[in-house]
Amino acid sequence: MKLISKHFALAAASLAFAAHTASAAFTFTDGDVVLGFQTRGTTGSNINVFFNLGSGVDLRDGNTFGTLGNIGTTLTANYGANWYTSGDVYFGAIGNLSSQSPTGFFAQPPVNGDPARTLYVSRPTTTVGGSQPYSYNANDLGFATNSYTGQEAFLISGDSLTMQADGSTILNRTTARPQEDNNSWSFWNPFTPQGNQDVAYTALNGGIQNVLNGAPGSTLIDIQRIIPTTTGANPTQPAGAGRTVSTIALSPDGSIVAIPEPSTGILALVAGLGIVLRRRRA
Amino acid sequence: MKITSMILGSTAFLTLTASVVAQTEVRITGSTAFRAAANQAIINALGGSATQYAYVGSTIGGASRGIFEGTINGQPYIVYTNFSGSTAGISQIADQSTTTGWVSDSNPRSTAGTMLPATYTSESATADLSFSDVDKTLSNNPTAPLGGGPVGVVAFQFVAQQGADALVPGFNNVTDQMVEAIYALGSAPASFLTGNPANSGTTVFASGRDNGSGTRATVLAETGFGVFRTVNQVQVAANGAITQFPQNAGYGGSGDMRSALQVPASTNTIGGNSVPAFILGYVGAADTTRISNYDEATGTFDANSPIPLSYNGVRYSKENVRNGSYTLWGFQQLFTRDGITPAQLTFDAALRDAIPAQLGGDGVLSIPELNVTRSGGDGGPVAPL
Numbered sequence: 001m002k003l004i005s006k007h008f009a010l011a012a013a014s015l016a017f018a019a020h021t022a023s024a025a026f027t028f029t030d031g032d033v034v035l036g037f038q039t040r041g042t043t044g045s046n047i048n049v050f051f052n053l054g055s056g057v058d059l060r061d062g063n064t065f066g067t068l069g070n071i072g073t074t075l076t077a078n079y080g081a082n083w084y085t086s087g088d089v090y091f092g093a094i095g096n097l098s099s100q101s102p103t104g105f106f107a108q109p110p111v112n113g114d115p116a117r118t119l120y121v122s123r124p125t126t127t128v129g130g131s132q133p134y135s136y137n138a139n140d141l142g143f144a145t146n147s148y149t150g151q152e153a154f155l156i157s158g159d160s161l162t163m164q165a166d167g168s169t170i171l172n173r174t175t176a177r178p179q180e181d182n183n184s185w186s187f188w189n190p191f192t193p194q195g196n197q198d199v200a201y202t203a204l205n206g207g208i209q210n211v212l213n214g215a216p217g218s219t220l221i222d223i224q225r226i227i228p229t230t231t232g233a234n235p236t237q238p239a240g241a242g243r244t245v246s247t248i249a250l251s252p253d254g255s256i257v258a259i260p261e262p263s264t265g266i267l268a269l270v271a272g273l274g275i276v277l278r279r280r281r282a
Numbered sequence: 283m284k285i286t287s288m289i290l291g292s293t294a295f296l297t298l299t300a301s302v303v304a305q306t307e308v309r310i311t312g313s314t315a316f317r318a319a320a321n322q323a324i325i326n327a328l329g330g331s332a333t334q335y336a337y338v339g340s341t342i343g344g345a346s347r348g349i350f351e352g353t354i355n356g357q358p359y360i361v362y363t364n365f366s367g368s369t370a371g372i373s374q375i376a377d378q379s380t381t382t383g384w385v386s387d388s389n390p391r392s393t394a395g396t397m398l399p400a401t402y403t404s405e406s407a408t409a410d411l412s413f414s415d416v417d418k419t420l421s422n423n424p425t426a427p428l429g430g431g432p433v434g435v436v437a438f439q440f441v442a443q444q445g446a447d448a449l450v451p452g453f454n455n456v457t458d459q460m461v462e463a464i465y466a467l468g469s470a471p472a473s474f475l476t477g478n479p480a481n482s483g484t485t486v487f488a489s490g491r492d493n494g495s496g497t498r499a500t501v502l503a504e505t506g507f508g509v510f511r512t513v514n515q516v517q518v519a520a521n522g523a524i525t526q527f528p529q530n531a532g533y534g535g536s537g538d539m540r541s542a543l544q545v546p547a548s549t550n551t552i553g554g555n556s557v558p559a560f561i562l563g564y565v566g567a568a569d570t571t572r573i574s575n576y577d578e579a580t581g582t583f584d585a586n587s588p589i590p591l592s593y594n595g596v597r598y599s600k601e602n603v604r605n606g607s608y609t610l611w612g613f614q615q616l617f618t619r620d621g622i623t624p625a626q627l628t629f630d631a632a633l634r635d636a637i638p639a640q641l642g643g644d645g646v647l648s649i650p651e652l653n654v655t656r657s658g659g660d661g662g663p664v665a666p667l
Contacts, residue, residue: 101467105524106516142467143467146511178422
């Protein structure tokens with residue numbers, strides 16, 4: 001039984017050459033996982049920032065690791081120089097290939113081992129892979145992926161988006177069309193009047209975002225894969241139970257690093273650096 | 283003398299020419315749910331029995347395209363209609379985009395109304411006015427500098443496909459929660475609608491309108507589903523074959539929705555195989571009467587017809603709309619484009635004056651007759667005045 005420290009994991013991941021290279025321009029394909037940002041503060045209150053983490057399948061299979069990009073310029077320009085420490089900026093991730101039903105009439109077949117309505121979604125954590133597994137049933141995943149389709153549509157089309165030089169893109173809700181504004185990151189990741197994260201994407205209780213309040217080193221979110229059925233799933237996992245496939249670390253300078261779940265093969269690399277691993281929860 | 287004659291003749295010619303040139307054209311697009319009232323109001327505004335008109339369809343009440351010629355205070359007008367859907371209509375007048383299918387001036391018309399063949403001569407044009415079941419704030423042109431405002435109230439109903447009652451006896455109600463589940467997930471076992479486990483073997487599929495439809499926007503707003511949220515809908519062919527629409531797509535017109543609801547559910551197939559299933563759709567209350575002979579006074583309707591449903595336990599009637607217990611309705615808007623001419627505005631005013639007399643028909647009410655109002659726009663809370 002071994003443990004991995006957050007810092008050693010980051011060092012290991014950044015040393016490895018990234019199989020996923022940050023794009024110069026933001027593009028988005030169905031099934032990719034998006035990193036989304038919003039602020040509860042005044043500066044940039046109408047701005048959502050997006051960055052593409054790549055396909056959910058690549059995250060799942062450990063093909064995406066290392067430094068994916070650096071969007072510090074965009075975050076600073078829109079949320080202020082103190083975006084990492086203000087406690088106002090929130091970020092999370094979500095991705096899905098198909099929101100159609102995996103069962104019954106018009107059932108959609110699995111694609112690359114992911115049944116339809118498989119959801120990749122973030123959960124805050126303070127240690128790599130340390131988040132509690134989500135528990136959502138097939139209907140929850142149906143509602144969540146259905147709600148996400150409107151957001152994914154404009155990420156793919158680019159409607160109302162302004163591309164940034166660092167590979168991110170922004171949605172200005174003030175000038176966006178109603179279709180995009182009502183499918184924005186802020187819309188689907190609301191807050192209660194008390195300032196707590198409310199239900200995201202219709203069905204994800206408590207929200208999916210972590211807050212940037214100056215955590216030393218980096219702020220983490222685990223990306224969990226949740227499948228609605230085990231039929232056609234490869235790799236398989238219990239239906240409805242989230243399983244961390246990757247951890248995304250956001251550093252104060254804006255760099256985004258993907259740390260794959262240890263059992264996906266990168267284990268050998270980090271083991272070679274003398275780093276111990278956290279035992280993955282059953 | 284010759285010169286005088288020539289001058290008089292020229293003056294007369296110029297006067298005649300000026301009269302011909304002075305005919306004002308007005309093109310109207312937008313909501314199909316209000317077309318029956320709109321068409322008759324146009325006829326009345328242009329001179330009533332003296333108005334010459336023609337239409338595409340079997341009746342003027344159901345016609346989405348037409349041409350109307352008459353006068354207002356002696357000034358000649360020619361009005362074209364091409365109803366395409368509420369939010370699409372708002373976009374058309376906001377963007378001044380060109381659309382096809384307008385009835386050309388060359389088509390015959392008469393005071394009795396001429397039914398045009400499917401091969402009527404058509405043309406492309408932009409629109410000046412648009413009827414809409416929803417306010418522009420729910421369109422993709424929320425800040426467009428449009429004139430106009432509400433002219434009436436239009437009610438809608440959820441309707442189950444003809445024959446659904448044979449599959450699920452007694453099914454007569456849908457709630458907003460059911461709508462959210464079925465339209466988000468695409469389908470549900472009928473037991474979800476009835477609470478009877480015996481109905482679990484029958485599937486109900488969501489069906490409805492496309493993204494430019496004000497009917498859809500009103501229904502999605504009122505049920506709380508969300509106007510800008512993706513729906514998963516199916517379509518039914520005349521032979522009962524059920525197929526999926528592309529994601530978020532739906533029927534382009536109310537006529538197509540009506541036709542689908544009238545296909546017997548007993549003929550439904552998926553992939554060539556017979557299935558115990560039916561579709562759930564929605565239409566204007568006037569269309570419900572058209573396809574099921576729904577009697578709002580009693581709630582009865584024809585056997586072997588599509589099944590009008592209560593909404594949140596309340597059946598549609600004008601009285602239930604007036605008193606606020608039936609809330610599946612929206613304000614009918616009439617918008618004008620930016621830069622509309624004074625002569626066109628004269629027609630707009632005449633049309634608004636003519637509309638109230640048409641609001642005694644099925645599914646439409648005048649605003650003053652309501653004992654309630656709706657706050658916050660489409661889908662907002664209904665409360666007593």
